[in-house]
Amino acid sequence: MSDFDSQDAVLRMFLRLRSNGFQLGIGEYRAALEAIEGGFGKDPEALAETLKLLWCHSPAEQTYFDPIWESLPKQVSVQKRRKPPFPGNKKTQPAYPERFQEMWEPDRSIPQESLPPKQPDLEMASLPIQAPYLMTGEEEQSTPLAYYPISRRSMVYSWRYLRRPVADGPADVLDIEATIRQVTRQGYYIAPVYTRRQRNNAHLLLLLDQNGSMTPFHHFTRDLVETAKQESSLIPENVEVFYFQNVPAGSVYQDPYLTEPLSLNEVLGRCDGGTSVLIVSDAGAARGYRMRERVRGTARFLYQLKRYTSLIAWLNPMSAKRWVGSSAEIIANSIPMFQMDNAGLSNAIDVVRGQPLKYSYS
Amino acid sequence: MTTSQRLTFEGNPDRRTGNAHKDSPEQPEPYVVSPELKKAVNLAIYLRRPLLLEGDAGCGKTRLASAVAYELGSPLYRWDVRSSTKAQDGLYEYDALLRLHDVEVHRIQPDQTSQSKNDENEDGRIPEHRNPSNPKHYRRLGPLGQAFRLRDRPAIVLIDEIDKADLDFPNDLLTVLDDPWEFTIRETGETIKADPAYKPIIIITSNKEKGNLPAPFLRRCLYHYVDFPNDAELLKKIIEQHYQIRKTTPPPAKLVDIAVNRFLKLWREGGLFKKPGTSEFLDWLLTLHKFELEPYDAEQLESKQVLPYRELLFKLQQDWKNSAKAS
Numbered sequence: 016m017s018d019f020d021s022q023d024a025v026l027r028m029f030l031r032l033r034s035n036g037f038q039l040g041i042g043e044y045r046a047a048l049e050a051i052e053g054g055f056g057k058d059p060e061a062l063a064e065t066l067k068l069l070w071c072h073s074p075a076e077q078t079y080f081d082p083i084w085e086s087l088p089k090q091v092s093v094q095k096r097r098k099p100p101f102p103g104n105k106k107t108q109p110a111y112p113e114r115f116q117e118m119w120e121p122d123r124s125i126p127q128e129s130l131p132p133k134q135p136d137l138e139m140a141s142l143p144i145q146a147p148y149l150m151t152g153e154e155e156q157s158t159p160l161a162y163y164p165i166s167r168r169s170m171v172y173s174w175r176y177l178r179r180p181v182a183d184g185p186a187d188v189l190d191i192e193a194t195i196r197q198v199t200r201q202g203y204y205i206a207p208v209y210t211r212r213q214r215n216n217a218h219l220l221l222l223l224d225q226n227g228s229m230t231p232f233h234h235f236t237r238d239l240v241e242t243a244k245q246e247s248s249l250i251p252e253n254v255e256v257f258y259f260q261n262v263p264a265g266s267v268y269q270d271p272y273l274t275e276p277l278s279l280n281e282v283l284g285r286c287d288g289g290t291s292v293l294i295v296s297d298a299g300a301a302r303g304y305r306m307r308e309r310v311r312g313t314a315r316f317l318y319q320l321k322r323y324t325s326l327i328a329w330l331n332p333m334s335a336k337r338w339v340g341s342s343a344e345i346i347a348n349s350i351p352m353f354q355m356d357n358a359g360l361s362n363a364i365d366v367v368r369g370q371p372l373k374y375s376y377s
Numbered sequence: 378m379t380t381s382q383r384l385t386f387e388g389n390p391d392r393r394t395g396n397a398h399k400d401s402p403e404q405p406e407p408y409v410v411s412p413e414l415k416k417a418v419n420l421a422i423y424l425r426r427p428l429l430l431e432g433d434a435g436c437g438k439t440r441l442a443s444a445v446a447y448e449l450g451s452p453l454y455r456w457d458v459r460s461s462t463k464a465q466d467g468l469y470e471y472d473a474l475l476r477l478h479d480v481e482v483h484r485i486q487p488d489q490t491s492q493s494k495n496d497e498n499e500d501g502r503i504p505e506h507r508n509p510s511n512p513k514h515y516r517r518l519g520p521l522g523q524a525f526r527l528r529d530r531p532a533i534v535l536i537d538e539i540d541k542a543d544l545d546f547p548n549d550l551l552t553v554l555d556d557p558w559e560f561t562i563r564e565t566g567e568t569i570k571a572d573p574a575y576k577p578i579i580i581i582t583s584n585k586e587k588g589n590l591p592a593p594f595l596r597r598c599l600y601h602y603v604d605f606p607n608d609a610e611l612l613k614k615i616i617e618q619h620y621q622i623r624k625t626t627p628p629p630a631k632l633v634d635i636a637v638n639r640f641l642k643l644w645r646e647g648g649l650f651k652k653p654g655t656s657e658f659l660d661w662l663l664t665l666h667k668f669e670l671e672p673y674d675a676e677q678l679e680s681k682q683v684l685p686y687r688e689l690l691f692k693l694q695q696d697w698k699n700s701a702k703a704s
Contacts, residue, residue: 038592038593038595038596039596040596042596042597043596046424046426049423049424050420050423050424053383053423053424055416055419055420055423064413064416065416065420068416068417068420068599068600068601069420069424069426069599071600072429072595072596072598072600073431073589073600074602077600077602168589168591171544172544175544189474191473191474194474194477195473195477198477203481204477204478204480204481207474
């Protein structure tokens with residue numbers, strides 16, 4: 016193989032990166048082709064640099080790019096040996112220095128038998144005939160580290176929908192339309208008309224299950240609290256956070272280390288009909304338990320809570336598939352429960368702001 | 378487009394032609410551009426996609442825009458983003474209250490109005506003599522708005538510290554920075570459309586203060602991470618260029634050598650909570666050279682445990698205390 020088919024490499028790389036979770040669209044693919052036309056991909060190295068600029072949007076993604084790119088050339092040559100190149104695609108391009116050819120062609124001086132049995136590159140080489148690997152859901156990601164169904168940013172986005180705007184702030188918002196209306200009515204202009212600033216009057220009560228089976232999800236709950244308090248449109252004083260372990264019975268805690276108890280009645284006393292309550296707990300789904308005491312305790316708590324407000328939703332960090340057979344399944348039938356991903360959080364927020372679609376588990 | 382007429386950036390201020398735009402920077406920008414960054418800029422110019430620069434503070438993200446604008450002779454419109462900035466601010470602002478005020482003044486003192494000559498108000502600023510019946514006199518074009526109006530060359534628009542803005546800001550920008558490259562001024566009914574041949578070159582900087590930018594926005598951008606010039610040769614080249622362009626005498630070579638070494642040692646050793654950037658280094662060097670009547674003694678700089686003028690390098694209490702302890 017004497018020439019280097021940049022178009023082909025771009026397409027392969029595009030598909031591979033996309034299947035690896037890179038956020039790329041057709042526009043980005045076409046931009047890469049345009050860049051090649053503009054002479055930004057004359058040899059493999061230049062092309063790799065161009066694609067990195069175009070397609071990688073953080074240093075982390077850039078380091079991710081290299082191994083994939085390295086695995087690609089061999090792939091191309093394997094493909095080339097298997098079938099003749101596409102006749103229309105052939106372009107005369109200058110021959111490349113020796114090292115590129117070496118990079119592009121597998122070294123034939125070594126007999127096949129002497130090759131190590133399994134190399135990561137060779138494993139990659141078999142990929143073109145496979146369907147691209149697509150992430151089908153969080154079930155596929157086996158290690159807890161990869162379990163990241165919801166990002167902090169999408170939490171911030173979701174919180175914005177929890178709002179109950181009331182114009183009771185300082186009167187310093189200029190109302191141009193009202194000013195002009197007033198001038199035309201009076202016939203002369205005295206002063207601009209100001210309206211009161213809007214404030215978000217939504218009141219949120221977060222009840223978080225802590226420790227035990229929830230330990231792996233502490234970074235979610237922490238992000239949830241931080242985003243709700245600092246990066247949402249909610250007024251920080253209107254966000255109340257309490258912690259409990261397994262079942263909030265009798266008292267809840269004001270700190271994540273469960274050392275400062277506060278009676279549940281006192282907490283509920285602060286609620287009114289407009290308080291949104293979001294409970295975050297795995298409800299036994301993490302370990303697959305189905306315990307009568309837990310269900311009974313939770314039901315008692317929910318019954319108590321429902322006397323104060325009906326804006327209640329439950330976020331479960333375990334995926335809905337894992338609820339089956341555990342206490343979570345039973346609880347999910349009595350209260351809107353959602354798995355903690357983008358859709359789940361926005362649905363839960365829909366419920367607690369009092370505008371639910373019809374949800375029901377089972 | 379052939380290569381000969383294509384706009385390119387070489388990192389060489391001498392390429393500037395005589396007929397530079399009036400909004401182009403007057404002073405050359407001492408900027409040593411790495412080959413990777415040069416390619417990123419050229420790719421951004423070619424594809425007219427925004428170039429997103431990230432990197433530590435003081436590593437020359439912002440300065441790149443003026444270097445590019447100076448070399449190309451293009452106008453530079455700088456847009457400093459604040460937490461309250463809306464995407465529309467970059468396009469235009471409309472001063473309805475001023476117009477209302479002018480109507481009243483006009484009624485009281487009718488003779489004072491002078492018919493403005495520029496009915497179209499091509500300037501993009503609010504003119505001194507305004508006619509309230511002409512809505513165009515009350516719009517002020519923002520950096521992007523001005524860049525969209527250029528008809529003879531592309532403008533450089535620097536959107537500085539985009540991460541400071543509201544969550545929606547980057548996404549709102551996207552709708553403007555894409556085909557068909559136009560926006561409408563609601564108050565005057567004008568539609569401002571960029572010339573397809575001279576679409577603005579957008580350079581965006583971010584410090585990642587508030588987390589990541591939204592994915593759809595990132596997708597459109599070219600991304601380059603500006604690294605600190607962690608190399609003695611490179612740092613010396615930067616110093617040389619700085620003094621050459623400013624036309625001042627550089628510090629003695631020995632002082633530069635030792636200063637570079639001490640600084641890089643400090644930088645590489647780690648343990649700093651906030652690493653000083655290139656700009657801090659240049660300030661420090663200038664101080665060593667010029668603050669006293671005589672340049673700071675090179676040998677003393679080498680032997681002294683505590684760095685002189687460390688207030689220029691350490692900006693956090695912890696770093697400051699550690700630096701005094703003497704490594």
